[in-house]
Amino acid sequence: MTQQEYVNTNFIEDIIIEDRESGKHPSIHTRFPPEPNGYLHIGHAKSICLNFGLAQKYNGLCNLRMDDTNPSKEDEEYVQSIINDIKWLGFDWDERFFFASDYFEELYKYACQLIEKGLAYVCELTPEEVRKSRGTLTESGTNSPFRNRTAQENLAIFHRMRAGEYPEGSKTLRVKIDMTSPNINMRDPIIYRISYATHHKTGNTWCIYPMYDYAHCISDALEHITHSICTLEFEDHRPLYDWFVNQFTDLPKPRQIEFARLNITYTVMSKRKLLELVKGNYVNGWDDPRMPTLCGMRRRGYTPQAIRNFAAQIGVAKFNGISDLELLEHFVREDLNKKATRVNVVLNPLKVTIENFPEDEVLWLDAENNPEDETAGIRQIPFSKHILIEQDDFSENPPPKYFRLSPSKEIRLKHAFYITCKEVIKNSDNTVVEVICTYDPESKGGWAKDGRKVLGTSHWVSEKEAIPIEVRQYTKLFLDKEPENVVPGTDYKDGINKDSLAIMNNALAEPSVAKAAAGQAFQFLRQGYYVADIDTTESKPIFNLTVKLKDGWTKKK
RNA sequence: UGCCCCAUAGUCUAAUGGUAGGACAACUGCCUCUGGAGCAGCUGGUUGAGGUUCGAAUCCUUGUGGGGCAGCCA
Numbered sequence: 001m002t003q004q005e006y007v008n009t010n011f012i013e014d015i016i017i018e019d020r021e022s023g024k025h026p027s028i029h030t031r032f033p034p035e036p037n038g039y040l041h042i043g044h045a046k047s048i049c050l051n052f053g054l055a056q057k058y059n060g061l062c063n064l065r066m067d068d069t070n071p072s073k074e075d076e077e078y079v080q081s082i083i084n085d086i087k088w089l090g091f092d093w094d095e096r097f098f099f100a101s102d103y104f105e106e107l108y109k110y111a112c113q114l115i116e117k118g119l120a121y122v123c124e125l126t127p128e129e130v131r132k133s134r135g136t137l138t139e140s141g142t143n144s145p146f147r148n149r150t151a152q153e154n155l156a157i158f159h160r161m162r163a164g165e166y167p168e169g170s171k172t173l174r175v176k177i178d179m180t181s182p183n184i185n186m187r188d189p190i191i192y193r194i195s196y197a198t199h200h201k202t203g204n205t206w207c208i209y210p211m212y213d214y215a216h217c218i219s220d221a222l223e224h225i226t227h228s229i230c231t232l233e234f235e236d237h238r239p240l241y242d243w244f245v246n247q248f249t250d251l252p253k254p255r256q257i258e259f260a261r262l263n264i265t266y267t268v269m270s271k272r273k274l275l276e277l278v279k280g281n282y283v284n285g286w287d288d289p290r291m292p293t294l295c296g297m298r299r300r301g302y303t304p305q306a307i308r309n310f311a312a313q314i315g316v317a318k319f320n321g322i323s324d325l326e327l328l329e330h331f332v333r334e335d336l337n338k339k340a341t342r343v344n345v346v347l348n349p350l351k352v353t354i355e356n357f358p359e360d361e362v363l364w365l366d367a368e369n370n371p372e373d374e375t376a377g378i379r380q381i382p383f384s385k386h387i388l389i390e391q392d393d394f395s396e397n398p399p400p401k402y403f404r405l406s407p408s409k410e411i412r413l414k415h416a417f418y419i420t421c422k423e424v425i426k427n428s429d430n431t432v433v434e435v436i437c438t439y440d441p442e443s444k445g446g447w448a449k450d451g452r453k454v455l456g457t458s459h460w461v462s463e464k465e466a467i468p469i470e471v472r473q474y475t476k477l478f479l480d481k482e483p484e485n486v487v488p489g490t491d492y493k494d495g496i497n498k499d500s501l502a503i504m505n506n507a508l509a510e511p512s513v514a515k516a517a518a519g520q521a522f523q524f525l526r527q528g529y530y531v532a533d534i535d536t537t538e539s540k541p542i543f544n545l546t547v548k549l550k551d552g553w554t555k556k557k
Numbered sequence: 558u559g560c561c562c563c564a565u566a567g568u569c570u571a572a573u574g575g576u577a578g579g580a581c582a583a584c585u586g587c588c589u590c591u592g593g594a595g596c597a598g599c600u601g602g603u604u605g606a607g608g609u610u611c612g613a614a615u616c617c618u619u620g621u622g623g624g625g626c627a628g629c630c631a
Contacts, residue, residue: 008570008571008572008579009571010570010571014573033631034631035630035631037630037631067631069630069631070630070631072630073630073631126629127628127629130628130629131627131628134627135627136559136627137558137559137560137626137627138558138559138560138627139559139627140559141627168629169629171629172629181560182559182560182561183560183561183626184559184560184626184627185626187627190628190629192629193629194629195629209629211628211629211630211631212630212631213631216631232562232563232624232625233624233625233626233631234625234631235561235562235625235626236560236561236562236625236626237626238561239561258562260563260624265568271631313569313570313579313580313581314569314570314580315569315570315571316570317563317569317570318562318563319563319564319569319570319623319624320562320563320623320624320625321568321569321570322568322569323568323569323581324567324568324569324581324582326568326581326582327568327569327580327581327582328581329581330580330581330582331581333593333594337593337594342591342593371590371591371593371594372594372595401592403592404592412590413590414590414591415590416590445590446590447590454590455592456592457589457590457591457592458591459591523591523593525591525593526591526592526593527591527593528593549591549592549593549594550592550593550594551592551593552592552593553592554592555592556592
C-alpha cells in the first residue's frame with residue numbers, strides 16, 4: 001500500500017474518523033459481502049478496495065462474507081472465483097471468511113423473537129396479492145388479512161414452515177411495520193420465504209430462507225461490523241436496516257453507509273448484461289479480455305496495482321457519475337511501464353534487405369530489457385541481412401513530419417544500425433513488398449560515429465530467427481461511450497463493436513519471446529503492452545493486447 | 558406527480574464559513590536510441606434565484622436538472 005493511494009479523505013473516512021475520536025468505535029470493522037451468483041468485476045473492485053483499504057488504513061478488520069441467502073441463484077463455482085479474484089487484487093481476510101448461511105440458525109431464532117414480540121406474522125397471500133396490497137409509489141398499501149394472528153399461532157406455523165410442511169410460495173414470514181409508510185421497504189416486508197432449492201452450502205437442511213434486508217443487517221451485527229458499506233440503491237433500505245438492528249438489545253448496531261457504484265465509459269457493468277454477453281457468445285467467456293470482470297482484466301494483462309491505484313484515484317462519493325476508461329488505462333500504462341519487458345515484435349511485416357550486409361552472417365546485439373528499470377538487465381537479439389519491419393514504418397510517399405523509413409531517408413533500427421532506403425520493390429498491384437536498404441556498419445548499437453542524427457527509430461526482427469506468434473488485438477467492446485444509456489426501443493447489444501477483436505496471425509517476434517510464461521507482461525516496442533495469454537505454449541505463443549502505448553503521431557495525423 | 562438521495566472544469570474528485578486544488582483528458586513547448594517514458598507550461602469549474610454572514614462551493618429557503626424505490630432478488 002503506497003502512501004499516494006490515500007491522499008484525501010472521503011465522506012466515509014470522515015465518519016470513521018469521527019467515530020474513533022468520539023470513542024464510539026475505537027477500532028473499525030468492515031466487510032465485503034458478495035453474493036456468489038456471478039463473477040466479480042471492476043465495480044466490485046472499487047468496493048473491495050474501499051472496504052479492505054479502510055480496514056488497513058485505520059487499523060481495523062475486514063471480513064469476507066458470501067451473501068448466500070438465495071439458493072436458486074448461488075453456486076460454489078462463484079465462491080471460488082470470488083476468493084481467487086480478491087486474493088489476486090491483493091487483499092486478505094485472514095480467518096474471517098463467512099457465509100450468511102452460517103447464521104441461518106441464529107437468524108431463525110431472532111425471527112422467532114420477532115414473532116413472540118408481535119412484530120412478525122405468517123402471511124398466506126399469494127405473490128400477486130402481496131404485490132397488490134403493497135400499494136404503489138404514490139398510494140399506501142393495505143394490511144394483510146393475516147396480520148393479526150396470535151404470536152402462538154404464528155410461531156407454530158413458522159416452525160411447520162421450517163419443517164417443510166408447506167409448498168413453495170404458499171406462506172411467508174412478514175415483519176409488522178407500517179403498510180402506509182411512504183417508504184415501500186417499510187410496508188411489512190417479507191423476511192422469510194419457502195424454497196426447496198438445494199443450497200450450495202447447507203444442501204437441503206433448510207426450506208425457508210431469510211431475505212436480504214433481514215439477513216444482511218443481522219449478519220453484520222453478528223460479525224460486529226461497525227461500518228456496513230453498500231451502494232446507493234440501498235439508501236431507502238437503511239430505515240429497515242436500523243429497524244431490525246434496534247429490535248435486538250443483545251446485538252451491536254452497525255451503521256449502513258451508501259456510496260455511488262462505479263461506472264466506466266464504453267463499459268457495461270450489470271451482472272445481468274455481463275451474463276448475457278457470455279451466454280450469447282458475444283464474448284468468449286467470463287474471462288474474455290474484453291470483459292470488465294476481474295478475471296477478464298487479469299487475462300487482458302491489467303495488474304492489481306493498476307486497479308488499486310485507479311480505485312484510489314476515482315475516490316468515493318454519493319454522486320452517481322461515469323469515470324473515463326482512459327483513467328483506468330493510464331494506471332495500467334503507468335504500472336506496466338515500470339514492469340514490462342521490452343521486446344521487438346512486428347505485427348504486419350515488411351521485408352527489408354540490407355544489401356551491404358553479408359548473406360549468412362548473424363550478429364547478436366545487446367538490447368536493454370527495460371529502460372525504466374536497470375535491474376531488468378539486457379538480452380541478445382539477432383541481426384542479419386534479411387529483416388522485417390512494420391508496414392506502417394515505411395511510406396513511399398510520406399506525409400509531412402513523417403519520421404520513419406521512406407525513399408532515400410535514413411532511420412535507426414532499435415539497438416542495431418542506421419539504415420538508408422535505396423530501393424522499393426513493388427508487385428503488380430503496386431503494393432510495396434520489399435525495401436532494399438544499406439546499413440552503416442559504423443552505427444552498431446544504434447549510434448553513428450560521426451554523431452549525425454536520425455528522426456526515427458523502428459523496431460524490427462531478423463527474418464530467419466524470428467518466431468511466429470499469435471497476437472490478439474483487443475479494443476473497446478462497445479462503440480458508445482455510455483452503452484447502458486441507450487435510446488428507448490434499442491438494445492445495448494446493438495452498440496457492440498464488431499471489431500473488438502482482431503487476430504494477427506502474421507506477427508513475428510524476436511526469439512526471446514518464445515520463452516514467455518502465461519501472464520508475463522511485455523511491451524512490444526513502440527506499440528503497446530501485451531501479456532502472454534493463458535493458452536500460450538512455446539510452440540504457439542499467444543499474446544493479448546493489454547493497452548496501446550500513447551501515440552503522438554497518429555494523433556497528429 | 559409519493560418518499561429518499563445527488564449537483565465543483567470534458568471526466569472523477571478535494572476544499573469541513575476564510576486564496577477553488579489534484580488526477581485523467583486536451584493543448585503548447587522541451588527532451589529522447591520507443592512519435593513511448595520524462596519535464597515544463599497553458600486552457601477550462603462552484604446548477605439558477607433569494608437569504609444568513611465582515612466573508613458562502615460550504616449554512617437556510619426555493620426553483621431546475623439527474624439518480625433510486627412498487628422481487629417470495631441482492
